[in-house]
Amino acid sequence: MTCLMSAPPRPETPDDAARPVSALTRLSVSRFRSHEAVRLDDLHAGSVVLTGPNGAGKTNVLEAVSMLAPGRGLRGARLCDIQSNAHPGGPGWAVAADLIGPFGPVKLASGWDAAEDRRVFRINNAPARTQAQVGDFLSIVWLTPQMDGLFLGSASARRRFLDRLVFGFDPGHAGRVSRYENALSQRAKLLREGGAQAAWFDALEIQMAATGVAIAAARLDFAARLGRAAGVDFSGGVFPTARLAVEGGVESALRTRPALEVEEDFAKALRAGRQEDQRSGGASMGPHRSDLAVTHAGKSMPADQCSTGEQKALLIGLILAHARLIRAERAAPPLILLDEVAAHLDAARRGALFDILATLGAQVWMSGADRSLFSDLKNPALFEIREGIVARV
Amino acid sequence: MSDGPIDHLIRQLSALPGLGPRSARRAVLHLLSRRDSALEILVRSLEEVARTTHACPECGNLDTLSPCRLCRDTHRRPVICVVASVADLWAVERTKSYRGRYHVLGGVLSALGGTGPEDLKLEALVSRVRACAIEEVILALGATVEGQATAHYVADMLRETGVRISRLSHGVPVGGELDYLDDGTIALALTARTQAG
Numbered sequence: 001m002t003c004l005m006s007a008p009p010r011p012e013t014p015d016d017a018a019r020p021v022s023a024l025t026r027l028s029v030s031r032f033r034s035h036e037a038v039r040l041d042d043l044h045a046g047s048v049v050l051t052g053p054n055g056a057g058k059t060n061v062l063e064a065v066s067m068l069a070p071g072r073g074l075r076g077a078r079l080c081d082i083q084s085n086a087h088p089g090g091p092g093w094a095v096a097a098d099l100i101g102p103f104g105p106v107k108l109a110s111g112w113d114a115a116e117d118r119r120v121f122r123i124n125n126a127p128a129r130t131q132a133q134v135g136d137f138l139s140i141v142w143l144t145p146q147m148d149g150l151f152l153g154s155a156s157a158r159r160r161f162l163d164r165l166v167f168g169f170d171p172g173h174a175g176r177v178s179r180y181e182n183a184l185s186q187r188a189k190l191l192r193e194g195g196a197q198a199a200w201f202d203a204l205e206i207q208m209a210a211t212g213v214a215i216a217a218a219r220l221d222f223a224a225r226l227g228r229a230a231g232v233d234f235s236g237g238v239f240p241t242a243r244l245a246v247e248g249g250v251e252s253a254l255r256t257r258p259a260l261e262v263e264e265d266f267a268k269a270l271r272a273g274r275q276e277d278q279r280s281g282g283a284s285m286g287p288h289r290s291d292l293a294v295t296h297a298g299k300s301m302p303a304d305q306c307s308t309g310e311q312k313a314l315l316i317g318l319i320l321a322h323a324r325l326i327r328a329e330r331a332a333p334p335l336i337l338l339d340e341v342a343a344h345l346d347a348a349r350r351g352a353l354f355d356i357l358a359t360l361g362a363q364v365w366m367s368g369a370d371r372s373l374f375s376d377l378k379n380p381a382l383f384e385i386r387e388g389i390v391a392r393v
Numbered sequence: 394m395s396d397g398p399i400d401h402l403i404r405q406l407s408a409l410p411g412l413g414p415r416s417a418r419r420a421v422l423h424l425l426s427r428r429d430s431a432l433e434i435l436v437r438s439l440e441e442v443a444r445t446t447h448a449c450p451e452c453g454n455l456d457t458l459s460p461c462r463l464c465r466d467t468h469r470r471p472v473i474c475v476v477a478s479v480a481d482l483w484a485v486e487r488t489k490s491y492r493g494r495y496h497v498l499g500g501v502l503s504a505l506g507g508t509g510p511e512d513l514k515l516e517a518l519v520s521r522v523r524a525c526a527i528e529e530v531i532l533a534l535g536a537t538v539e540g541q542a543t544a545h546y547v548a549d550m551l552r553e554t555g556v557r558i559s560r561l562s563h564g565v566p567v568g569g570e571l572d573y574l575d576d577g578t579i580a581l582a583l584t585a586r587t588q589a590g
Contacts, residue, residue, distance in 0.1 A: 172576035186504040203545035
């Protein structure tokens with residue numbers, strides 16, 4: 001059972017001179033999708049803008065940045081799929097960066113050990129002991145066009161979205177989720193094949209109950225903190241405030257009853273539901289069925305019923321709230337990656353977004369085909385990507 | 394690649410755990426260049442081990458004696474440590490801090506891996522507990538979903554024998570710093586805390 005202490009949100013002081021930073025000053029990318037070898041030098045806190053025609057590899061650079069942190073990056077890709085086609089059998093892809101962070105300058109690198117098919121991380125040229133250690137130096141949040149349908153799509157996509165945000169604050173969450181899913185699929189297989197003894201089911205269901213309740217508690221705790229951040233209007237209404245709720249049987253029970261009781265009841269419900277689950281081929285209840293419900297606070301309207309534009313604005317608001325939460329609870333703001341975001345906003349919203357990003361003090365990486373979209377940015381590091389060549393403008 | 398006896402040997406060795414083609418080639422070259430001091434001795438050892446080693450009918454350990462040396466040792470206490478594999482048995486034995494008996498299950502319950510209760514030596518364990526006046530059974534199984542499911546299953550099976558059942562505790566590793574541990578492990582260690590002083 002995990003409960004993070006929730007710190008009271010710190011007041012936001014945009015002009016605080018001692019404000020911590022977290023920014024890449026150099027990035028080099030090798031054998032990464034369309035990029036054989038790319039270097040971006042002399043970066044600074046503030047914005048990094050990548051422009052160029054469609055298909056030039058702008059998103060690939062953003063994805064490379066996202067791979068500096070633990071996890072599967074902004075495309076959720078398999079390690080082998082990232083490998084450049086020009087080097088199918090050679091050394092694996094690699095991303096290296098110099099970071100100015102709250103702990104001073106540090107060299108981070110991440111890559112794919114092709115021979116062993118595993119992810120490797122290096123901190124100051126030494127292998128990282130754990131992925132969580134890398135997470136201590138750097139957190140990254142992103143918004144991509146693929147996330148636009150989040151509120152209309154499946155509950156599982158929203159659940160994965162929420163779990164990914166929880167990982168950033170609670171490194172143990174990933175292990176809990178994979179243990180739960182492992183026990184869940186073992187139980188499903190036993191149900192499918194039939195004939196297994198009750199004691200085997202009991203053994204798996206007890207573990208599902210323990211890890212399931214811990215997962216639900218971590219989600220509730222995080223959603224409450226993110227909800228507090230997302231409920232504060234920081235944009236003069238340009239990006240609507242949101243209310244968040246985790247909907248699910250275990251989560252609802254946890255709001256009113258002690259965790260141990262909920263755990264016992266969950267195990268009992270799984271036992272009682274075996275026959276039904278055998279017919280349906282899953283488990284009718286559990287945190288694998290939960291959903292993240294987002295409500296437009298001003299209109300008291302569920303996000304999926306809002307207009308397309310409002311949904312986009314809500315999602316941006318949520319991502320910015322997450323970034324502010326990271327800044328408030330950890331030593332520094334995260335890196336923010338915005339793929340093709342500017343193009344889908346009108347001039348007023350785009351201006352408001354740039355203003356908010358400036359006050360966050362985060363390094364923001366943005367991509368877009370049209371360079372003029374970024375003309376309002378103050379002093380961006382501007383790069384043009386064309387046919388795999390990256391040139392500073 | 395040619396297909397002579399040397400290549401055959403390299404392929405055999407490279408299939409062993411912890412070895413690959415490169416280290417297998419080095420090992421074979423090493424053996425061939427030291428025929429008397431290494432190769433012949435290794436051949437004799439392999440032959441002897443293949444001829445004399447068996448799984449112990451009592452506990453499942455691998456030994457040249459049957460029952461094995463551990464089962465013959467009359468100084469060992471009437472306690473059974475249940476492990477998944479012989480590798481785990483040897484790991485516990487290496488600690489030199491346990492002076493009881495063992496029982497090798499031959500795996501863990503895994504629906505995904507296709508290992509069921511009938512594939513494990515479970516009935517034999519119950520018979521041993523009943524027949525040998527065992528005082529305690531220690532479940533030394535991994536802290537994975539499969540390991541813990543197996544521990545629970547075995548404990549459930551042994552309940553009617555009335556024997557005392559314990560399991561290895563989970564928590565802070567020796568030399569570990571709390572700061573680097575994941576929350577789940579710290580929470581487990583808190584639950585399984587012991588009295589100090």
